[in-house]
Amino acid sequence: MTDAAVDLIDLFGGPGGWDVAAQRLGLAVTGIELDHSACQTRRAAGLDTVEGDVRAYSPDDFPTATDLIGSPPCQPYAIGGKGAGRRALDTVLHFASLLAARKDIRSGLATLDDERTGLVLEPLRWTLAALDAGRPYRTVMLEQVPTVLPVWDAMAQILRCEGYTVATGRLHAEAYGVPQTRARAVLVARRQDVAALPAPTHRRYSRTTDQDGGDPALLPWVSMAQALGWGMTHRPALTVAVGTAAGGPDPSCVGGSGSRATLYGERDAGRWIADTRLVDADALPAYRGGRKDTIRVSVADAAKLQTFPSDHPFQGTRTKQYEQIGNAMPPDLAEAVIRRAMAQQLTARTGTRAA
Incomplete structure (x- = not known):
């Protein structure tokens, strides 16, 4: 003890x-x-x-x-x-x-x-x-x-x-x-x-209220793009998932297709900052449902969406690190x-x- x-x-x-x-x-x-x-x-x-x-x-x-x-x-x-x-x-x-x-x-x-x-x-x-x-x-x-x-x-x-x-x-x-x-x-x-x-x-985030709208006594909500430097500019990320069958989490809830559709919709509508970082072998684009899926978050990105310190030393396999972040x-x-x-x-x- x-x-x-x-x-x-x-x-x-x-x-x-x-x-x-x-x-x-x-x-x-x-x-x-x-x-x-x-x-x-x-x-x-x-x-x-x-x-x-x-x-x-x-x-x-x-x-x-x-x-x-x-x-x-x-x-x-x-x-x-x-x-x-x-x-x-x-x-x-x-x-x-x-x-x-x-x-x-x-x-x-x-x-x-x-x-x-x-x-x-x-x-x-x-x-x-x-x-x-x-x-x-x-x-x-x-x-x-x-x-x-x-x-x-x-x-x-x-x-x-x-x-x-x-x-x-x-x-x-x-x-x-x-x-x-x-x-x-x-x-x-x-x-x-x-x-x-x-x-x-x-x-609170609302689809019908701009980030600068709402109660002036409160700070604006933080968008995914503001937190990561890429992603949705007009809203926060959805809940960080523990993982997906394709490997690695979407920045979405474990509900699956509906959340991914939200991400795709934001991207396709132009409310999206592209991730221009080099893509490593563990984060290569995957194909799902006939369309190219490039929406991935790294362990470091998932940790930022959960507000962990940037140097928090997640251990274990990549899957175990995602699990820890998603469950925290x-x-x-x-x-x-x-x-x-x-x-x-x-x-x-x-x-x-x-x-």
């Missing part, structure tokens, strides 16, 4: 989206992650890491941790996935109620079609265990795909009964300066003051959540009021 003083414990730490944000704010964070390539990335980035399954640990293993982060695997709940989590949603909500009653649900979770489905309840298990041990987490911050919002709402009711104030909702990435239209379901719980989600800093919480969005949720602690630490 790490000897470093821990402020935050990050369940399902991935390549460090939340952790990069926490470190920007001067917070110490330890991430638990099962995927070896993601752990290699974390260590190369200097992020404190425990390689293992969150189910094998508990708050007792991290007695100095004061706050909790959780980004459970989204694949069972993602619209583009096989839907095991969505089909089991009522069952997951039932298991949440059993956890609230301090029942052991491990045997029940083992019956789920996809074992990752039940991992969405691990942050609740940790939070309740910390409460029962007399070391309650001051802040709990969770994020997932929007289809998990009913689970977060159920957890909110449970945590309110345990003395937390809780806020849940959908956050849109472009409203926090992320150059993509990713939506996430977020839960923030607090014990010492009122929980709240961060206020937008940038305008964008650091800029994570920073907005942490800054608002932990404002009281950040103010006490720095002596200045957190934004």
Whole structure:
């Protein structure tokens, strides 16, 4: 176990989206992650890491941790996935109620079609265990795909009964300066003051409103071309995908053809800056559906669309690097959540009021 003083414990730490944000704010964070390539990335980035399954640990293993982060695997709940989590949603909500009653649900979770489905309840298990041990987490911050919002709402009711104030909702990435239209379901719980989600800093993207239109008190959303130097000039990128059957991700959601059609439409309409960089062998144009497809993003481009630092050292095969990026919480969005949720602690630490 790490000897470093821990402020935050990050369940399902991935390549460090939340952790990069926490470190920007001067917070110490330890991430638990099962995927070896993601752990290699974390260590190369200097992020404190425990390689293992969150189910094998508990708050007792991290007695100095004061706050909790959780980004459970989204694949069972993602619209583009096989839907095991969505089909089991009522069952997951039932298991949440059993956890609230301090029942052991491990045997029940083992019956789920996809074992990752039940991992969405691990942050609740940790939070309740910390409460029962007399070391309650001051802040709990969770994020997932929007289809998990009913689970977060159920957890909110449970945590309110345990003395937390809780806020849940959908956050849109472009409203926090992320150059993509990713939506996430977020839960923030607090014990010492009122929980709240961060206020937008940038305008929401709209097909019917120019980038300079909308609320003048907010910054314009960031286009794909502004972030990368190429791509769509009139809108942010769509959600960064984990990968495609053709190899490598589109800068789009895993929904597939509809998102690719949007990219092609923007290109064909002339709202596009060409990528003039040299093309290496791993990013050669592919042929799909009878048309030449030159829309590809490199690992570095995908990382920029997720707002990772340009030097974040993603490790593993190219496919594993894309997976890590596509599954990560964008650091800029994570920073907005942490800054608002932990404002009281950040103010006490720095002596200045957190934004």
